[in-house]
Amino acid sequence: xxxxxxxxxxxxxxxxxxxxxxxxxxxxxxxxxxxxxxxxxxxxxxxxxxxxxxxxxxxxxxxxxxxxxxxxxxxxxxxxxxxxxxxxxxxxxxxxxxxxxxxxxxxxxxxxxxxxxxxxxxxxxxxxxxxxxxxxxxxxxxxxxxxxxxxxxxxxxxxxxxxxxxxxxxxxxxxxxxxxxxxxxxxxxxxxxxxxxxxxxxxxxxxxxxxxxxxxxxxxxxxxxxxxxxxxxxxxxxxxxxxxxxxxxxxxxxxxxxxxxxxxxxxxxxxxxxxxxxxxxxxxxxxxxxxxxxxxxxxxxxxxxxx
Numbered sequence: 001x002x003x004x005x006x007x008x009x010x011x012x013x014x015x016x017x018x019x020x021x022x023x024x025x026x027x028x029x030x031x032x033x034x035x036x037x038x039x040x041x042x043x044x045x046x047x048x049x050x051x052x053x054x055x056x057x058x059x060x061x062x063x064x065x066x067x068x069x070x071x072x073x074x075x076x077x078x079x080x081x082x083x084x085x086x087x088x089x090x091x092x093x094x095x096x097x098x099x100x101x102x103x104x105x106x107x108x109x110x111x112x113x114x115x116x117x118x119x120x121x122x123x124x125x126x127x128x129x130x131x132x133x134x135x136x137x138x139x140x141x142x143x144x145x146x147x148x149x150x151x152x153x154x155x156x157x158x159x160x161x162x163x164x165x166x167x168x169x170x171x172x173x174x175x176x177x178x179x180x181x182x183x184x185x186x187x188x189x190x191x192x193x194x195x196x197x198x199x200x201x202x203x204x205x206x207x208x209x210x211x212x213x214x215x216x217x218x219x220x221x222x223x224x225x226x227x228x229x230x231x232x233x234x235x236x237x238x239x240x241x242x243x244x245x246x247x248x249x250x251x252x253x254x255x256x257x258x259x260x261x262x263x264x265x266x267x268x269x270x271x272x273x274x275x276x277x278x279x280x281x282x283x284x285x286x287x288x289x290x291x292x293x294x295x296x297x298x299x300x301x302x303x304x305x306x307x
Contacts, residue, residue: 099134
């Protein structure tokens with residue numbers, strides 16, 4: 001846990017072992033020293049570029065160079081290097097990595113300016129490229145779903161056109177996954193379940209899909225709580241402690257009247273502001289169920305105060 005001490009040691013060792021520059025950069029970033037992080041990443045980039053010049057077919061070196069480039073927000077260069085690696089070696093891992101580099105680029109844009117038409121169009125253009133490079137990659141599929149959610153209500157014509165282009169460019173299963181998730185958020189549980197079930201035929205192990213299907217099943221009339229719980233459990237096996245999935249499982253436990261388990265799950269999701277209203281509403285029911293009336297009322301008031 002002594003990250004500041006560790007990074008000093010790593011920085012010193014990196015002078016004689018350049019492979020440690022990237023690890024050191026990541027640690028500097030984690031402790032908030034962004035200037036030192038960038039310097040270490042730049043040294044890593046120079047080191048791996050030099051090694052790759054000597055041996056362009058070295059797969060590990062090319063992957064490490066791409067990591068350093070993405071860390072330095074030079075995603076376009078990373079994608080080009082990975083594309084070159086695929087042409088040289090035929091190793092399809094380069095395609096997946098290229099798609100994920102484009103996702104990282106889109107995520108960086110989202111952090112700066114989440115929902116403006118310009119941001120949405122830039123992100124969709126990158127993700128359309130990602131689907132062309134790595135159409136079956138799970139990270140790309142999750143990013144496609146998120147962008148579809150983010151732009152679902154946007155009326156900008158360019159955004160609407162790109163959204164349609166994005167959906168045309170993905171596999172049928174991913175198209176159903178994205179459409180089902182958007183319908184779920186719009187409250188059309190019947191349409192959501194139909195699309196998610198179609199998506200599950202080819203993508204049954206995708207954590208986001210498993211979670212969204214679980215949501216659809218516990219919200220339907222009548223709900224299928226046991227099947228929803230099975231899907232949520234399977235999603236958590238793939239993404240342990242993911243707050244969105246734990247919130248889903250917590251809401252299922254509320255409906256199963258397993259209130260102690262519901263409280264544990266829902267409290268773990270409180271760290272995500274976007275989930276706060278639903279979490280506090282669920283906690284109000286669960287606390288009332290175990291006789292904690294005052295705490296239940298407090299959660300209810302908090303939920304009502306959130307937009």
